[in-house]
Amino acid sequence: MTDTPQRTRPLRVLAAMSGGVDSAVAAARAAEAGHDVTGVHLALSANPQSFRTGARGCCTIEDSRDARRAADVIGIPFYVWDLADRFREDVVEDFVAEYEAGRTPNPCLRCNEKIKFAALLDKALALGFDAVCTGHYAKVIVKEDGTRELHRASDMAKDQSYVLGVLDDKQLAHAMFPLGDTVTTKEEIRAEAERRGLAVAKKPDSHDICFIADGDTQGFLARRLGKAEGDIVDESGSKLGTHEGAYGFTIGQRKGLRIGTPAPDGKPRYVLDISPVTNTVTVGPAEALDVTALTAIRPRWCGTAPAGPGTYTAQLRAHGGETGVTAELVAGELRVTFTEPVRGVAPGQAIVLYDGTRVVGSATIASTTRATAATAV
Numbered sequence: 001m002t003d004t005p006q007r008t009r010p011l012r013v014l015a016a017m018s019g020g021v022d023s024a025v026a027a028a029r030a031a032e033a034g035h036d037v038t039g040v041h042l043a044l045s046a047n048p049q050s051f052r053t054g055a056r057g058c059c060t061i062e063d064s065r066d067a068r069r070a071a072d073v074i075g076i077p078f079y080v081w082d083l084a085d086r087f088r089e090d091v092v093e094d095f096v097a098e099y100e101a102g103r104t105p106n107p108c109l110r111c112n113e114k115i116k117f118a119a120l121l122d123k124a125l126a127l128g129f130d131a132v133c134t135g136h137y138a139k140v141i142v143k144e145d146g147t148r149e150l151h152r153a154s155d156m157a158k159d160q161s162y163v164l165g166v167l168d169d170k171q172l173a174h175a176m177f178p179l180g181d182t183v184t185t186k187e188e189i190r191a192e193a194e195r196r197g198l199a200v201a202k203k204p205d206s207h208d209i210c211f212i213a214d215g216d217t218q219g220f221l222a223r224r225l226g227k228a229e230g231d232i233v234d235e236s237g238s239k240l241g242t243h244e245g246a247y248g249f250t251i252g253q254r255k256g257l258r259i260g261t262p263a264p265d266g267k268p269r270y271v272l273d274i275s276p277v278t279n280t281v282t283v284g285p286a287e288a289l290d291v292t293a294l295t296a297i298r299p300r301w302c303g304t305a306p307a308g309p310g311t312y313t314a315q316l317r318a319h320g321g322e323t324g325v326t327a328e329l330v331a332g333e334l335r336v337t338f339t340e341p342v343r344g345v346a347p348g349q350a351i352v353l354y355d356g357t358r359v360v361g362s363a364t365i366a367s368t369t370r371a372t373a374a375t376a377v
Contacts, residue, residue, distance in 0.1 A: 103348025
């Protein structure tokens, strides 16, 4: 088996260049492998001038200039494509709507699904490109029959396969991840960039949510949704305090609750439930967060959908660990049972299933079952 398309014939490759070090090194490696590479920077903000210089995002004028300079050094053509309208509709508005509905979305997965491997890939294929190259740390393994599998990166410390779990087999057929085999530290990637003469070698890593330049998610949502005062209550419904918008909370949150009355046992309290209908946030003890099972919707498979129940490991957040599960597709929904209770599971998050290092697929968490039945949501 081979593990990336660049091991085969030379390809026409469109390298998505964010202006950061990973995507620049990925583009350089693809070109060095003999492919016909063209760099493209995605303009995702309708008004990039509004972002301060040095913002830790990937939508600024500064970022597009960094990407252009990197392409010049590599010696490849470079373009800027305006996908701001599509990004706003499919990623930003979806992000706001999910929080407004009391769910916790992952915009990076949404961007990979709708922008980089849908809008960008569709345009690339229409222009005659064979593959889209990005700086993600993951591997595409090509099997003897020509089918492809998505696998974790060789270096688990940098693995980003979780945010790629939304890709289907058709998208994987045109995906290239030149950094997936790299078993090095990020400093070594930066050293490689410096050896190649890429000025982005010392540029800070981008913020997880690229369209929130200052990292203040709650402030961003408050500006979009406005303040909406509601109650913070305990499991019995007794009022403990107030908030300025239920959208500012996530399941499992401990900090920022601003509850004046301490718990009877003196232990910290956590967000257990968010009800957008009543604008109420319910808090309680850590053990009330234990989740034993969940139902997830909109499954996407990195290949053929599994038949019948199976045993897998699951990842529930981008930087989280793995946990054992049994899962089965029932009437189009993924039913998952955990081998041991887990905490901090929120509707709107993605669950990604793995078989060893292979990504089986992903789905969006719709509901959970708690170990304490009274707090099931």
